[in-house]
Amino acid sequence: MSTFYEFGISEPVIRATTTMGFEETTSIQEQAIPIALSGKDIIGQAQTGTGKTAAFGIPMLEKCTPDRPFVQGLVITPTRELAVQVAEELNSLGQYKRIKALPIYGGQDIERQIKALKKKPQIIVATPGRLMDHMRRKLIRLQQLSVVVLDEADEMLNMGFREDIETILTEVPDNRQTMLFSATMPQPIRDLAQKFMKEPEFVKIKSKEMTVPNTDQYYYLTDEKDKFDSLCRLLDLHSPDAAIVFGRTKRRVDELFEALNKRGYSVEAIHGDLTQSKRDSVMKKFKNGTIEILVATDVAARGLDIGSVTHVYNFDIPQDPDSYVHRIGRTGRLGKPGIAATFVSQRERGHLAHIERSIKRNIIRKPVPTVSETIERQQRQAADKLFKVIEKNDHLEYKDLARELLDSGKALDLIAAALKMITREPDQTPVNITIEKPWVTKKSRPPEKRSRPTYRHKPGSKKGRSGHKKKHNPYM
Numbered sequence: 001m002s003t004f005y006e007f008g009i010s011e012p013v014i015r016a017t018t019t020m021g022f023e024e025t026t027s028i029q030e031q032a033i034p035i036a037l038s039g040k041d042i043i044g045q046a047q048t049g050t051g052k053t054a055a056f057g058i059p060m061l062e063k064c065t066p067d068r069p070f071v072q073g074l075v076i077t078p079t080r081e082l083a084v085q086v087a088e089e090l091n092s093l094g095q096y097k098r099i100k101a102l103p104i105y106g107g108q109d110i111e112r113q114i115k116a117l118k119k120k121p122q123i124i125v126a127t128p129g130r131l132m133d134h135m136r137r138k139l140i141r142l143q144q145l146s147v148v149v150l151d152e153a154d155e156m157l158n159m160g161f162r163e164d165i166e167t168i169l170t171e172v173p174d175n176r177q178t179m180l181f182s183a184t185m186p187q188p189i190r191d192l193a194q195k196f197m198k199e200p201e202f203v204k205i206k207s208k209e210m211t212v213p214n215t216d217q218y219y220y221l222t223d224e225k226d227k228f229d230s231l232c233r234l235l236d237l238h239s240p241d242a243a244i245v246f247g248r249t250k251r252r253v254d255e256l257f258e259a260l261n262k263r264g265y266s267v268e269a270i271h272g273d274l275t276q277s278k279r280d281s282v283m284k285k286f287k288n289g290t291i292e293i294l295v296a297t298d299v300a301a302r303g304l305d306i307g308s309v310t311h312v313y314n315f316d317i318p319q320d321p322d323s324y325v326h327r328i329g330r331t332g333r334l335g336k337p338g339i340a341a342t343f344v345s346q347r348e349r350g351h352l353a354h355i356e357r358s359i360k361r362n363i364i365r366k367p368v369p370t371v372s373e374t375i376e377r378q379q380r381q382a383a384d385k386l387f388k389v390i391e392k393n394d395h396l397e398y399k400d401l402a403r404e405l406l407d408s409g410k411a412l413d414l415i416a417a418a419l420k421m422i423t424r425e426p427d428q429t430p431v432n433i434t435i436e437k438p439w440v441t442k443k444s445r446p447p448e449k450r451s452r453p454t455y456r457h458k459p460g461s462k463k464g465r466s467g468h469k470k471k472h473n474p475y476m
Contacts, residue, residue: 002024002025002030003023003024003025004017004022004025004058007033007034007037007058008037009037009058009062010062010097012096012097013058013061013062013093013094013096013097015096016092016093016094016095016096016097017054017058017093019092019095019096019279020092020093022054025051026050026051026054026055027046027050027205028044028046028050028051028052028055028203028205029051029054029055029058031044031203031205032044032055032056032059032179032203033055033058033059035201035203036055036056036058036059036060036177036179037059037062039177040177040199040200040201041177041178041179041197041198041199041200041201042179042180042200042201042202042203043179043180043181043182043185043193043197043200043201043202043203044056044179044180044181044182044203044204044205045181045182045183045184045185045202045203045204045205046181046183046203046204046205050205052151052181053085053086053089053090053151054089054093055181056075056149056151056179056181057086057089057090057093058093059147059179060073060075060090060123060147060149060179061073061090061093061094061097061099061123063146063147063177064094064097064099064122064123064146065122066097066098066099066122068122068144069120070120070141070144071121071122071123071124071140071141071142071144071145072122072123072144072145072146072147073101073122073123073124073145073146073147073148073149074123074124074125074126074142074145074147074148074149074172075090075101075123075124075125075126075148075149075151076126076127076128076131076148076149076150076151076156076165076168077125077126077127077151077152077156078127078128078151078152078155078156078159078161079105079127079155080103080105080106080107080108080127081319082151082152083103083104083105083125083126083127084103084105085298085319085323086101086103086125086151087101087102087103087123087125090123090125092272094122094123099122099123100119100121100122100123101121101122101123101124101125102116102117102119102121102123102124102125103125103126104117104124104125104126104127104130104131104134104140105126105127105130106127106129106130106133108130110133113130113134114139117134117139117140124140128156128161128164128165128168129161129164131168132164132167132168135168135171142168142171142172142173143173144173145172145173145176146173146176146177147176147177147178147179148169148172148176148177148178148179149178149179149180149181150165150178150179150180150181150182150192151181152181152182152183153165153180153181153182153189153192154182154183154184154185154186154189155183157186157188157189157192162188162192165192166192166195166196169196178196178197178198178200180192180193180197180200214332214336214337214338215312215328215331215332215337215338215339215340216337216338216339216340216364217328217340217342217361217363217364218339218340218341218342218363218364218365218366219341219342219343219344219352219363219364219365219366220234220341220342220343220344220365220366220367220368221344221345221346221349221365221368222343222344222345222368223345223346224345226368227315227343228256228259228433230343230368231245231313231315231343232260232263232265233368233369233370233371233374234313234341234368234369235265235293235313236374237369237373237374238311238339240292240293240310240311240339241289241292241308241310242286242289242292242294242308242309242310242311243292243293243294243309243310243311243312243313244293244294244295244296244309244311244312244313244327244330244331245260245293245294245295245296245313245315246295246296246297246298246312246313246314246315246316246318246327247295247296247297247315247316248297248316248319249297250271250272250273250297252315252316252433253269253270253271253295253296253297254269254271255433256269256295256315256433257269257295259433260293260295265292265293266290266291266292266293267291267292267293267294267295268282268285268286268291268293268294268295269282269294269295269296270282270283270294270295270296270297271296271297272297282294287308298318298323298326298327308336309330309331309338310331310336310337310338310339311331311338311339311340311341312327312328312330312331312338312339312340312341313340313341313342313343314327314340314341314342314343315343316343317342317343317344317348317351317352317355318342318355321354321355321358321359324342324355324359325359327340328340341366342363
């Protein structure tokens with residue numbers, strides 16, 4: 001694989017890839033970026049989980065200028081979740097070049113979007129219905145657009161957005177660059193490309209099983225309020241040497257870090273708000289084994305060069321198959337076995353099924369271990385540690401003291417006390433973790449144009465991702 005330095009990319013974007021932990025390119029990035037940088041139209045056929053966002057995002061950022069107060073790049077996506085994810089990654093890639101990407105989608109308060117549009121973002125990432133709404137209102141003008149991307153084009157056509165897409169592409173400048181990415185290439189996609197693209201170059205990444213074959217994948221059905229205790233039981237049961245716990249948001253990651261730290265786990269957190277020096281310090285601790293658990297967001301963990309992760313825990317179910325693949329790809333590397341565990345609520349079962357269909361693999365359900373099962377396993381692990389010390393002959397200098405203690409006539413009590421000292425017993429210290437709403441699956445959600453909110457809210461609560469009231473969880 002190549003590195004991003006080989007493409008002649010500007011220093012601010014290279015710096016961003018380094019900050020995000022991208023160390024080498026994926027296949028789609030290696031093939032697509034040079035073509036896109038040359039200004040040619042491109043069709044990329046690749047599955048989710050292949051790094052498509054950076055493949056089109058980096059060339060788009062290179063064509064954008066921060067001091068021009070109009071939309072220069074447009075990404076059209078089929079779902080709200082993907083729009084948010086793509087915008088977040090583009091903002092991370094464009095952070096040092098001062099390029100801003102704004103997600104626009106149905107279900108979000110339109111007044112809030114209007115206010116954000118007044119800040120003149122250089123890139124819009126939008127679902128078709130809400131984008132056309134803003135275009136009709138003259139709130140988004142695309143007359144000076146230089147790059148347009150259709151992401152997951154086959155999914156957009158499957159959802160009935162073909163007419164909308166054609167209307168949008170008719171309104172943008174003829175001299176723009178067009179990039180189309182799709183997992184499959186049915187005839188309607190080819191017709192769309194023929195109609196709206198200029199001699200596009202075709203790049204195809206061979207389809208393969210997107211999950212690591214050495215990774216055992218499980219899910220645990222649990223209520224949100226019980227999730228943290230379930231995580232702690234699994235950590236105690238597995239005793240991982242190096243584990244990553246994934247949270248959906250920066251706030252969630254901070255809360256998980258504080259809660260796990262309070263329970264006495266060896267843990268650190270990593271997300272986009274950390275300084276580079278703090279990020280480097282955390283990663284150094286994790287790589288050399290000073291800490292056993294890393295709590296991270298998706299963006300922070302992408303591209304990290306960590307070859308020794310034994311366990312991945314999805315505290316929050318990934319928002320799409322792409323994120324799932326990136327997460328569990330952190331373990332099961334270099335031929336070593338790994339375990340990926342995902343916590344799923346009853347309302348998220350449909351979303352899990354969508355992930356299973358996409359990765360073409362069933363994820364095995366397991367029951368959450370009971371407290372007694374956890375304690376019994378911990379005791380067995382403590383006994384195993386004693387036998388390992390004996391096998392290594394690391395105990396000989398303690399034999400005289402051992403004989404002295406045995407003479408007290410309390411041999412059974414002494415062994416039990418030794419086992420207790422090296423057993424990590426479950427801690428039930430109460431902690432506060434904000435109860436976040438689950439992602440809604442594409443199958444269970446109504447069409448995007450109906451502008452129904454992605455998140456459900458109780459009457460009287462604030463709307464929006466940042467408006468969840470912090471709740472005390474008596475079970476944590």
